[in-house]
Amino acid sequence: MFYKTALATSVLLLSSGIAHAETTYRIGITQNNVGVDSYQTTYESAFEEAAEAAGNVDVVVLDAGGDVARQIGQMQDLVQQQVDAIIIWPTNGQAVIPAIRQAYNAGIPVVVTNSKIAEAGLDFIAAFSGPDNVQQGISSAEMMCDALGGEGQIVQISGQPGYPGYCTGHEKGG
Template sequence: MKNTWKIVSVAVALCATCSVASAADTPSWLKQPLKKPLSQVRIGITQNNAGVDAYETTYEQSFKDYAKKLGIQAIVLDPQGDPARQSNQIQDLTAQRVDVMIVWPTNAKALVPAVCRAKHAGIPVVITNSRIDKAGRRCTIAFSGPDTTKEGRVAGRMMVQALNGKGNVVMINGTPGYATAVNREEGFKEAVGKHKGIKILDAQPADWNRAKAQSVMESFITKYGEKIDGVFAADDNMGAGALNAIKSAGIPCGRIKITGATNFAVGYDAIKAGCYYGSVVQSPVEDARNALKMAVKVAEGQSVPKTSYIDTPSITKNNIDKHQRPVF
């Protein structure tokens, strides 16, 4: 607990230097009159794995930048993927009586008790990016982020298109128990399951890690060889690892079709080069800003929708020039 409190203290000290937005600077999405000046709004967030994953690192920096622009006080914490540490951070933010708490769950089920304790203590909780388990949704005020089941379906439909409805596919999934991983896997299976010509040979997690994904793909190649026609990667970071294994095995670029989600810069470049069939665009900048906007509205006593999805269009070589290269 001592280490967690130290992190909180540092976060508060940093926010003391944030610029303060005047009433004239109030953004158009925030209705007037304000319940209290934005400079007095305190938002706490316990995020996930910043500095480890490019998406999450960009999300955190975007969150801090936008909080500073708005002039609010932001307390930013990172449990580093540990549900127990995140539970302690939720307790810490509750004790500090933040106006609103934002939680990016490290585990959909494990965080339910801590989130419900925050709610019962009178702290509104906004869930960001990855869903909390259904049992905990009664304790939250809203969800902001991508529709991850839809993303899995989109990746599945792209795979069907890439294989013309016939072929063998392997799956490289995210961290077991993590809602985004579960939802994308289910969405992908739902989409390809409608086509009897497509068979899923195998599925293994790689915990959103490129090196692990490369190792998983190497094992798949050793086991199934030329039987593999397609790879689903739950995000482009793992898709890049799969592509590295394919190239190392001497398999021609594009022979094995890869579809994924959360388009990283490396995935964007691979699509453009014809080595990667398609992905789903998901901006960490929009993700962070949307969550912060929702939390500020709640702090100001304004109504918010129970669910606010960010835009997640598909991207292939056919439309890639209409999309900017990701910043992460």
């Protein structure tokens, strides 16, 4: 339900700021890696449902497959298509900044979702929609420590290098 509410809000927010309600809007979304992540698959489905429910939103749904070069190309394609807005779930929070800047310079609002981009790109986005990964990590660590009662061993399983959630956790928590 959270995903549907967040996506519906994003779709309505973007469409309300662009023109009148009788206009049809084209919103592009490029995701990190839908094929291997059920979370992203659910997000994509909820996005499509929210757009359909809005009634005046056409979507261009793209999957980068975890490939940052592909995602940059997808961003460039969406700019060439002159979509009304772009939602990006970044594969690499630093590498996608030039593509986000290109959309910004073309007057296309960009919403970054789920994984933050590097600070250097924040001036080029309209909004961020997603979790506070650092706080989630802190809360998870505290729950683990409480559950273990001071006993046991903990193993850290790292994510994809360059992926914003992975980088943020290592920068903040080590």
